[in-house]
Amino acid sequence: xxxxxxxxxVASLSLAFAAxxxxxxxxxxxxxxxxxxxxxxxxxxxxxxxGLGARGGGRGPDLTTATKKHTHSDADMFQVxxxxxxxxxxxxxxxxxxxxxxxxxxxxxxxxxxxxxxxxAPAKPIGNAAHGKELFYGDANCSLCHMVRGKGGRxxxxxxxxxxSRTREAIIDSVRNPSRRLALGLTEPTKEFPQEYETVTAVTxxxxxxxxxxxxxxxxxxxxxxxxxxIRSLEKDHLRSFQKTRTSAMPKYGTDTLSDRDxxxxxxxxxxxVAK
Amino acid sequence: MxxxxxxAVSAAALLCCACSAAQVTFERLLNSAKxxxxxxxxxxxxxxxxxxxxxxxxxxxxxxxxxxxxYQLGSTGKLETSPLEVDGILYATGQDDRAxxxxxxxxxxIWLYQRQLPSDIRPCCGRVNRGxxxxxxxxxxxxxxxxxxxxxxxxxxxxxxxxxxxxxxxYSFTVAPLAVKGLIVIGVSGGEYGIRGFIDAxxxxxxxxxxxxxxxxxxxxxxxDTWQGDSWKVGGAPAWNTGTYDPGxxxxxxxxxxxxxxxxxxxxxxxxxxxxCLLALDGDTGKLNWYFQFTKHDEHDWDAxxxxxxxxxxxxxxIAQANRxxxxxxxxxxxxxxxxxxxxxxxxxxxxxxxxxxxVAKKEASPTLQGHTVCPGALxxxxxxxxxxxPQTGTFYVTAxxxxxxxxxxxxxxxxxxxxxxxxxxxxxxxxxxxxxxKAIDPATRQIKGTFQHTSPTWSGVLSTAGGxxxxxxxxxxxxxxxxxxxxxxxxxxxxxxxxxxxxxxxxDGKQYVxxxxxxxxxxxxxx
Numbered sequence: 001x002x003x004x005x006x007x008x009x010v011a012s013l014s015l016a017f018a019a020x021x022x023x024x025x026x027x028x029x030x031x032x033x034x035x036x037x038x039x040x041x042x043x044x045x046x047x048x049x050x051g052l053g054a055r056g057g058g059r060g061p062d063l064t065t066a067t068k069k070h071t072h073s074d075a076d077m078f079q080v081x082x083x084x085x086x087x088x089x090x091x092x093x094x095x096x097x098x099x100x101x102x103x104x105x106x107x108x109x110x111x112x113x114x115x116x117x118x119x120x121a122p123a124k125p126i127g128n129a130a131h132g133k134e135l136f137y138g139d140a141n142c143s144l145c146h147m148v149r150g151k152g153g154r155x156x157x158x159x160x161x162x163x164x165s166r167t168r169e170a171i172i173d174s175v176r177n178p179s180r181r182l183a184l185g186l187t188e189p190t191k192e193f194p195q196e197y198e199t200v201t202a203v204t205x206x207x208x209x210x211x212x213x214x215x216x217x218x219x220x221x222x223x224x225x226x227x228x229x230x231i232r233s234l235e236k237d238h239l240r241s242f243q244k245t246r247t248s249a250m251p252k253y254g255t256d257t258l259s260d261r262d263x264x265x266x267x268x269x270x271x272x273x274v275a276k
Numbered sequence: 277m278x279x280x281x282x283x284a285v286s287a288a289a290l291l292c293c294a295c296s297a298a299q300v301t302f303e304r305l306l307n308s309a310k311x312x313x314x315x316x317x318x319x320x321x322x323x324x325x326x327x328x329x330x331x332x333x334x335x336x337x338x339x340x341x342x343x344x345x346x347y348q349l350g351s352t353g354k355l356e357t358s359p360l361e362v363d364g365i366l367y368a369t370g371q372d373d374r375a376x377x378x379x380x381x382x383x384x385x386i387w388l389y390q391r392q393l394p395s396d397i398r399p400c401c402g403r404v405n406r407g408x409x410x411x412x413x414x415x416x417x418x419x420x421x422x423x424x425x426x427x428x429x430x431x432x433x434x435x436x437x438x439x440x441x442x443x444x445x446x447y448s449f450t451v452a453p454l455a456v457k458g459l460i461v462i463g464v465s466g467g468e469y470g471i472r473g474f475i476d477a478x479x480x481x482x483x484x485x486x487x488x489x490x491x492x493x494x495x496x497x498x499x500x501d502t503w504q505g506d507s508w509k510v511g512g513a514p515a516w517n518t519g520t521y522d523p524g525x526x527x528x529x530x531x532x533x534x535x536x537x538x539x540x541x542x543x544x545x546x547x548x549x550x551x552x553c554l555l556a557l558d559g560d561t562g563k564l565n566w567y568f569q570f571t572k573h574d575e576h577d578w579d580a581x582x583x584x585x586x587x588x589x590x591x592x593x594x595i596a597q598a599n600r601x602x603x604x605x606x607x608x609x610x611x612x613x614x615x616x617x618x619x620x621x622x623x624x625x626x627x628x629x630x631x632x633x634x635x636v637a638k639k640e641a642s643p644t645l646q647g648h649t650v651c652p653g654a655l656x657x658x659x660x661x662x663x664x665x666x667p668q669t670g671t672f673y674v675t676a677x678x679x680x681x682x683x684x685x686x687x688x689x690x691x692x693x694x695x696x697x698x699x700x701x702x703x704x705x706x707x708x709x710x711x712x713x714x715k716a717i718d719p720a721t722r723q724i725k726g727t728f729q730h731t732s733p734t735w736s737g738v739l740s741t742a743g744g745x746x747x748x749x750x751x752x753x754x755x756x757x758x759x760x761x762x763x764x765x766x767x768x769x770x771x772x773x774x775x776x777x778x779x780x781x782x783x784x785d786g787k788q789y790v791x792x793x794x795x796x797x798x799x800x801x802x803x804x
Contacts, residue, residue, distance in 0.1 A: 003796070018430075040686035043700035052647065052684060103694065130588050196709075218752035220768055 011185065016073055026074040029115065030109045038113030039107050049089065054117045056167035061190065064117045069164040069274055077111045078104075088165065126168075127261075127268030134264050140258055142266065145250065148273065154229050155251060163267070164274035171267055175258065178250035199249045200224050203240040210234070213249055285485055300362055300410045300429075302457050306523055312742075313783035315361045318407055318452040319662060320780065323586035324520040326664040327740045328781035332788035333803060334743035338757045339769045340804055345383030346420035347798045349374065354704055354776040355793035358407040358452060358662065358737065360415070361782035366791065367429070368451075368798055369405040373419045375427060381784055383800060387432035389417075397421050398446050398693060400468045404776075405662070406518070409460060411480045418449030418462045424478055426460075436483035437676060440464070445692045445698050446471050452518045456528060459486055463515025463530055467579065469535045470510030470696040475555070477562055487562030491515055491532045491550045507544035510690050512536030513551035517581035517660055522593075523607065525746065526559040529586070529595060529609070533579030539654070540575065540685055540698025547572040554578040556612055566612030570634075575642050576625065576683060577701070582660045583674065585718055596719050598663055598674040599655030601625070603635055618722040620715060621657040622678040625650050636743040643683035643699045653681030654701040659735065662778045666740035669760050671725070672717045674744050677733040679703065679710040702789030714738065714748055716763055726763040736777020741792070745792050746788055749775025755792055755799065771799055 028034035043052060049060030056062035061069065070085055071077040081102075084092035094101025102110070136142045143152035146159045162171060173180065198220060202210045212226035222242070224232045227249075236242055253263070300316060308314070308321045312329035319326045333341060354370035360367045366380040373391035377386065396404075397420045408415040414426045414435060422441040425434055440462070441447035446469020454461045459477040465477040471492035478484065492511035493499040503511055512535045517779070519530030535544060535551035549567070552574050556565040578601040586609060587594045595609045602623030608614040611660070614633050626635035641650050657679065659692070663674035681701040690696055712733030716726035736749035745766070746758040750776045757767040773795015781790050791800045 037688075040688055040700075043684055043686040044688075044695070044697055045700075047684070047700055048702040099693075106694070217731055218754055218770070219750060219756070219765070220754065221769075 022074050024073050026078075026108050026111045026115070027110045028105075029074065032116075034109045034112040035116040036113075037106075038109035038111070038116075041102060041110050042113050045102060046110065047092075054114055056170070059167050062167045063114050064119055074108075074111050074115075077114065081107050081110060109169055124253035125268065126269075127264035127266075129268040129272045130261075130267065132267065132269030135258075135262055136269055140253075140262065140266060148270075150190075155225060155227065159270060160273055162178055163270040171270065172263060175253045175263060175266075178248040178252060179246065196246075197248065199245050199247055201241075201243045202234055203242075204234075205238055205240055209241065211249075214244065217244075251273060277479075299412050300641070301771075302411070302455070304494075305411075305455060312714055312781075313441070314363065314779040315782050317360070317412060318409070318454065318518040319520065319531065320584060321450055321521065322521040324583045324662075324665070325585065325667070326583075326778060327666050327668075327742075328778075329742045330781050330783055330788045331742035331744075332666070332783070333741065333745065333757075333781075333790065335745060335759055335766060337803060338743070338745055341757065341767050341790075341801050342771070342804055343769060344800045344802045346800075347376075347378055347383045347385065349376075349665060349796045349798075351743075351796055353796070354402050354404050354774075355796060355798070356404045356406045356450070356660070356776045357793050357798075358778045359780055359791055359793070359798065360408055361780065361789075361791070362410055363682050364784055365429070366690075366782075366798070367408050367410065367415050368793065369407055369417060370662050371405075371407055371796070372403045373421075374416065375408060375415065375417050375432065377429070380782065380789070380799070380800070383798070387430075389427055389432040389434075391421075393419075393421055394443065397443050397448060398466070398469060399448050399450065400465060404450050405452075407448055409453035409455040409459075411455035411458075411460065414480065416453045416460045416480070418451055418453055420448045420450070422447040422449060422464070424453070424460065424462055424476075425481065426480070426483060431740070438478065438483040438485070441471075441474075442484075445469065446694075446696075447741075448683055449516075451516050454518050454521065454528070455480065456624070457558075460709060461530070463517070463519070463532075465514050465516040467512040467514040467516075467533045467536055467538060468695055468697060469693065470512060470690045471514065472511060473513035473515055473532060473564065475515045475530050475557065489555070489557055489562045489564065491553075491555070492799050502541060502546040502549040504545040508753065509542065510536055510550065510696065510775050511548060512538065513548070513553075514579070515581070516579075517583060520584050520586055521559065522586060525610070527565060527609075528557045528559050530555050530557060531579075531581045531584055531597070532671065533581045534574050534577050537681055537688065537696045537698030537703060538577040539688075540687065541573055541642065541783065542685075542687070543700075544573075546596075548574070552578065554580065554584050554607065554612070556609070568605075568607055568612045568614060570597075570599050570603070570605060571637070573637075575637075575699070576601075576650060578656055580802065581660065582658060585663065585665045587665060587672075589670075589719055596672055598672065598676070598717070600652070600658060601635070602652045602657040604672075604722060606719060606722070607747065616722055620717055620724060621676050621713075622651045623657065624680070637774055643685045643686050643701075647684035648684040649680050649682050649704040651680035652677070653679040653703065654683070655681075655733075661735055661776075662737040664738045664740040664746065666746070666760055668740070668742055668744070670718070670720065671740075671760065673738045673740060673748075673760075674715055674717065674718055675736060675738060675748065676713045676715045677710060678713070679733065711770045712751070714746070714758065714763060722761070726761075728758060728763040728765070731804070734775060736775040736792075739779035739781060741781055741790075743788075747779040747792070749777070749779070749792055750793060751775070753794060755779070755794065755801070769799075770799065771795060771796065771797070
């Protein structure tokens, strides 16, 4: 088979499906065999973004936390797995290119697995969110390039919802090693807009240097946001030089620049933005 | 276009106008090189060349190519269709088993067929179809609910509709059929569902099945002992891409796909014949003449379903295949013996060859519970996108990708109609970004003599033409014309949707066109 990445198709709801979705509780809840089967279904269908152990990663959130952004009940979780979350990278069942679509029973098995992996007691909050907010907009200079709830810069990703879609460890890693992994995951399923925040340096035919981040690119053109946040459309053939690197334009924040404690505070601030 | 070619094409066009009820006979298909104005089979000829003898659009004037028409399907999902064009009508397929006929001059629709599919079909990888076959006054489509249907080429009316397999147990069709003599040959999809693969041939007139070759041998048949226990019953080995045909020996060359479960070898010890093979079948009976297995006991989903391209070189009759497993194979097509296997992309799964010269998998390439990175990834060094062979340059051009995946086991019980992988794969972050290429391979030396790097990997097929050009598309929506010698892009057009389809060429009124599907539309280009 080829299991390439298909474009999203909105799944239609059958009557039986709707009836099951209306169930507030997983019919397989607490069944260890169902949870084990769900583990393998999870590997096949979900681990691409959520990691082998459901603990999340650079693409998707940690699902082992008791509190989730989009789901409370089993029925919510069934609905999200079935239909995806519009406007996010979470695809509808069967459209992520990693599988062929799960049956209702298999989705319930996955719900059973995720429930079996949850850490029941919420982790003790780490960090001082109020101080983190001060740092974000102040000394840490995050807001020069990152926007949160409409306030901040545009050169980097909007971080309003980042704590809901990335693990705490992934966020910390992105601050400490911004070039290790640029914004990931927007590959073929959402190829129409594959922004990865690569750094571009171009010299136009009249000798002007343009530095910025890629907004989009194909073989013949590149759309760049320059360091003054102007959108520049460049035709590669018309440039004197064009260089693109996967070294992030974001400076590397070592502990001398931002202590572990201050970074915890910044992450705590980001966590408050997605808290219910 | 040289004058002689214009005259020849115009004369042929006039001839076809005169016989307006033109029938596409087997003889026309055999002699497709004599009417380069038409594109009558999936690959343009029986040899799988996807080469057009038209030379009006050339390296000298391709820079002025313009869109002539666009046909919007108005539906979502991918288009993998390779259109046919015969005597002024373009026939193609779309999402959810649409088939349609367009005025090839204007793109205006003539008829549209939309299949009423059951809600519980189980296509693996999108509700796609790769195209039609034409024979006589019928076009043929193999469907996602595992039927084969014949449509009236003039009206789209269903002339017959037969059930090939039970879709509820995971069988489906995405393949473009191949018309050979009076038979319509198709291969099944469903390697993700534990099907038992097969290749079928049906009487084009009646829909009656004439032969079936099971790609997983049953008890008592040669090759059955390459399966452990009852694993053969759910052994997969689908055959979902279109093969080629050698009229000289009356042999059909048809490639097969992965064993099931696709990424887990435990429980199916053995070579798992005839998964990941090239099969040489008798054109009349479907009897197996010879086979060659590219990847034995596959655990990485490396279907060998790439088009087997027939090449004549050094007095030898060869078959060339750029395989999903990362090797470019040359076989003697008389004997099926391997001549060479040469890596054409990034691969880490094999560093030795057996006594026949066949790459052998390293033991440590097997998937593990914790996950293990192997190159190429599950999507392969190439995939379903058809390559092209230009007799003009003696070069094989193929869409290629460098990507590695982490393969992790995930044992699953078999249940009819349920996905049956046995493993999961996901992209290895170590290998990002993934790279996509157009590669030119010289079959004589097996060397890569040209490479063009796309912005990202593409799923587009490739066309070569007598105008010294190679055409392909990209994931960003560009349709690109390359110099066939240098692979330098000479022209491009942004179509606004990713390309998953191969280009074709045809001519009308003495004017050459190049057509390709992108996004949810079909585009035709020509000179001003």
